[in-house]
Amino acid sequence: MYGAVGVVTAAALVAGTTGQASAETAKGVDAKRTGKVGQHLRQAIEGLRFQEVLDTAPPSTAQARSARNPVDKELNADRRVASVAAPQPIAQQPQMDATVIELDRRGRPVSSGTVLMSPLYKDGVVVPVDRNLSTKSVRWRQWDDAGWYKNKGQGTIDVVPGRENAPIDHMLDYPASVLKLMVNFGVLRLVDQGKVKLDDTYSYEPSPISSLCGGASKKTIRQYMDASLTYSSNAASCALIKMLHDNQAIDPLNQTFQDLGLETLQLKGTNPANGGRWSNSVTMSSLDTAKLLTLINGAPGRVWTAPDGKPVTRAVLSTESRKFFLSELGQQGFNDMLSSANRCGGDYPAPGIPNAVPSRWIGEDGTVTVDGNKFGQDVRPCNAKAEVAFAHKTGWVNNTAADAGIVRALPGKGGRSYVVVVFSNLGTQYVDAGRPATPPGTYPYSYTEKFSKLGRLIDAYEKHRH
Known part of the structure; x- marks a missing residue:
């Protein structure tokens, strides 16, 4: 099944037109400064017609839900499809923020493409970037749950100052559990500074206890990190965030992101008393997230130049810390967004990366169980045909779908190497028309299968490129 889909999608991408950014939606953007991969990525996203998903919660219900839990957004998560009697078409064009950074054999960036889609840019717009993989062409705004409905996807709080006249205006999707990349990066910075060790025991004593974070626990930092990254434990991640606060490391971490030129990466507003309060003030763009993963992957030499003119290198983390980080991401349990490997061989969802x-x-029996969550499909046939390793982190809430990771071809399987990050507001409340019922006793579907189709399209294009 993988092979047939790959041939068709690769041919479609290569044969299609490159599709320029719409002049009426992104006046002033110079499409000539964007890479070929960006044009193909825009075409793939547009062709999948994400606007055809159905909404299981009308705007009034969705806004009421977000109003109940405006602070800890993860508590708004709900996979129930029967929120309304019959799912309705989505109110307007969905939000999409996607980046691919193509790497050479040494892990150095050779080209990139970032595409934004929203009610303002219904056909998608390719973001121009400079030689430092940065852009000043986007006015980044903070996600606003109610504002997406009321203001046609245009936010009101600026994430990066001084961009009022930028030609593109985009509201960043809440990153959901992909924020744990920032958390664990911050922890490993503390390890490299000698302030903590991976095998130190940390006693997590939250006050107050929150529904998001749970009660007290006592584990090694290594154990908390493994739980945070491989099966997305919120409790473990709260413990790590509190540990960062205990070491006065949150503000320095946010400053480090700014110093590195990763201006949209901001782990702000969390509660120092329990590590919770994950709200819209936590921001990540796909471009900056992909750049962070490029450093974690270990690109040699100067990868880009920081705003202060200094070289940015993989030395932001030690070799040991990078290897540990990559190993944990490589053990990801939830392969169910850009990848659909956990549901191998089923009629739904479509094959992904x-x-x-x-x-x-x-x-x-070959089936996957992650932290007690059963997926129910024998994955051994797909593992035998696997072409790549995917070290990644997924995330979801009702109005967030997120996946960010590093793809490397397995020996003899095409040679491609790239970083891919996708953020969208198409979280668990959005479904595909005709989606089958979740088999009894198995983990519910979290995303539209359009994401796995997008992952497959991207990978087929990258395979063809090699």
Whole structure:
């Protein structure tokens, strides 16, 4: 099944037109400064017609839900499809923020493409970037749950100052659990500074106890990080955030992101008493997230130049810390957005990035169970045909879908290497027409299958490029 889809999608991408950014939606953007991969990415996103998803919660219901939990957004998560009697068409064009950074064999960026889609840019717009993989062409705004409905997807709070006259205006999607990349990067910075060790025991004693974070616990930092990254434990991530606060490391972490030129990466507003309060003030763009992953992946030499003129290199983390980070991301349990490997061989969802599921999650019958969540499909046939390794982190809430990771071809499988990040507001409240019922006793579907189709399109294009 993977092979047939790959041939068709690769041919479609290569044969299609490159599609320039719409002049009426992005006046002043110079499409000539954008890479070919960006034009193909825009075409793929447009062709998948994300606007055809159905909404299981009308705007009034969705806004009421977000109003109940405006602070800890993860508590708004709900996979129930039967929120209304019958799902309705989405109110307007969805938000999309997607980046691909193509890498050479040494892991150095050779080209990139970033595409934004929203009610303002219904056909998608390719973001121009400079030689430092940065852009000043976007006015980044903070996500606003109610504002997406009321203001046609245009936010009101600026994330980066001084961009009022930028030709593109985009409201960043809340990153959901992909924010844990920032958290764990900050922890490893503390490890490299000698302030903590991976095998130190940390006693998490929250006050107050929150529904998001849970009660007290006592584990090694290594154990908390493994739980945070491989099966997305909110409790473990709260403990790590509190530990960062205990070490007065949150403000320095946010400043580090600014110093590196990752201006939209901001872990702000969290509660120092329990590590919770994950709200819209936590921001990430796909471009800056992809750049962070490029450093974690270990690109040699100067990767780009920081705003102060200094070289940015992989030395932002030690070799040991980068290897540990990559190993944890490579053990990701939730392969169910850009990858659909956990549901191998089923009629739904469509095949995504053709990666292998890590063995730690596979039972004797070949099915995947992640932290008690059963997926129910024998993944061994797809693992045998896998073409890439995918070290990544997923995330979701009702109005967020997110996946960010590093793809490397397995030996003899095409040679491609790239970073891919996709953020969208198409979280768990949005479904595909005709989506089958979740098999009894298995983990519910979290995303539209259009994301796995997008992952497959991107990977097929990258394979063809090599």
